[in-house]
Amino acid sequence: MIAFKQVRYLVPLLALIGLVWLIFGGSSTSKPNSPYTYKKIKKNDAIPRNLPADHISHYDLNKLASTPMAAYNKERVLILTPLAKFLDGYWDNLLKLSYPREQIELGFIVPRTADGDAALRKLEVAVKQVQNPKNTKEPKFAKVTILRQDNEALESQSEKDRHAFKIQKERRAQMAVARNSLLFTTIGPYTSWVLWLDADIVESPRTLIQDLVSHDKPVIAANCYQRYYDNDKKEDAIRPYDFNNWIESDEGLRIASTLGDDEIIVEGYAEIASYRPLMGHFYDPNGDVNTEMQLDGVGGTCLMVKADVHRDGAMFPSFPFYHLIETEGFAKMAKRLGYEVFGLPNYLVYHFNE
Template sequence: MFVHKPLRLVVPLLVLIGFLWLIIGSSHETKPNSPYKYKKIKKNDVIPRNLPADHISHYDLNKLASTPMAAYNKERVLILTPMAKFLDEYWDNLLKLTYPRELIELGFIVPRTADGDAALRKLETAVKKIQNPKNTKDTKFAKVTILRQDTEALDSQSEKDRHAFKVQKQRRSQMAVARNSLLFTTIGPYTSWVLWLDGDIVETPPTLIQDLVSHDKPVIAANCYQRYYDEEKKQDAIRPYDFNNWVESEEGLRIASTMGDDEIIVEAYAELATYRPLMGHFYDPNGDVNTEMQLDGVGGTCLLVKADVHRDGAMFPSFPFYHLIETEGCAKMAKRLGYEVFGLPNYLVYHYNE
């Protein structure tokens, strides 16, 4: 009888030890090849984006910064371009930007028009070439997103037709919807800056991003000009192009006060003279390129926005917002949210000349 008693004690004890070993062992990291590998995350770390799909990613937006030393701090920049036509000069200029490509994401939205179909084919060809898996990490962009516009767009995208006064409300409303679709689809919890760069911008300084972020402003616009040949003087010349960068005027406020709720003010048209000071007219060829001026309205040809401004609600109204729409309405929203809006009158970028 006494011989079996030790076994009666030992067997349950061994079972209990084995059960505890299984529990403790299962809490440790699995084999390296396991799809359910648990990766230890240090406190305050951002969970890497390359974990399996069944994991939950955590991003602490309190630690996301938009600083004047963006490249040094490895801040992500999202370049967004509504593209009705694909211009080789736009793409070539984009590839000349010196901001690290592994920190740049690109986003495009292309209308469902004949021109849009042609632009899409050319854009995809250009993107596939630069994003080729054989290319090194520093030559490829971090991510490229191309959207097809699911709303209407003007049939004619010629400069004359799209800038006609009578189509401005329709055109700007369509553009606002396209910009919002592009923004809301592509902005991520790791995006620090959003650079709006029109597909018609064919020449900028290579240091465009570094130059704009160095001002550390919530919203800041470059001065968009256009190169052309002056037939009278028989020489190359430049002229202002984007007149949506402006300072509010008393006349502008007066006109707005007489308008109905659904009416908008569009700038630089003789049919509606506001006498607003336009940044395009403040260019000084001998002035400091870092000169800043406060603005009330902005265009979208070359506009840098801190991502938090968009996250806080500054989007592109497709409806009259204080009688403003699209980019100018976005500037108004930003100011209503407490952000300041600036422009650089002596810092030029150039629009394609049709």
């Protein structure tokens, strides 16, 4: 009778011990059915989180800064280039920039044309030489993204053809779509600055990025010039190239008031004389390179933008926006959002001369 009572109490006790072992001991030796690895809940966690490890990334954009001391603060710079052709001078100049390469991301968008195919092949070779894991001689870029353009693009990329007045609305609409695709694909929650750099820029100061961010402006453009040989004077000379950096004029506003909703003003052409002051004509070879001037329109040859300007919605309109389009439309959009736009008339970068 005594033995029966002992067995009666022993069975529930053994069952209880087995249950405790399954809960606290079995999980350490058996594999879970889930393919995920679960984080161990810390003692101070307020809420248990049964989530896969590293499943959610948290970014506090309030702590993301765009400062005049970007290199010192290790701020990430995204350099974006629509690339219809590959120039060795562009790539060599890019590699000479003194900003810490590990804080630079590169983004390219290449059109689906014969020239684009050739440019892509050369670009991939150049990128692989720098980013090769076996290459320990020089630092690598933090990230490189190459996109193929999914919208139409001009077949001919010669300077004469792409700057013909009659195709400007079509060309710039295509460029705006390409720029937006590139921007929206590559900008990240850690991007502080976006530098738009034309694929034809073959010469700039090595400190280009540091120089532009030091002004601490939401949008700031360098003055794009071109080197050439003056046959009359028999000497090397320079001339303004980018005429999309301008200040609005009364005549420009008057012309805009006469246009239909779908019409645009394109600057730098005799067909539309807006008499807008062009930054290209304000260059003073003896002037201070840090001289600033406020602008109403900008070009995309060399344009530094605080990333928050883009995050707030300033993009490149592919449609007439206050009778402006692409980069000039971007400047108008940025100003409508409350940002000021500036240019550096005495700070030169140089465009390839065909």
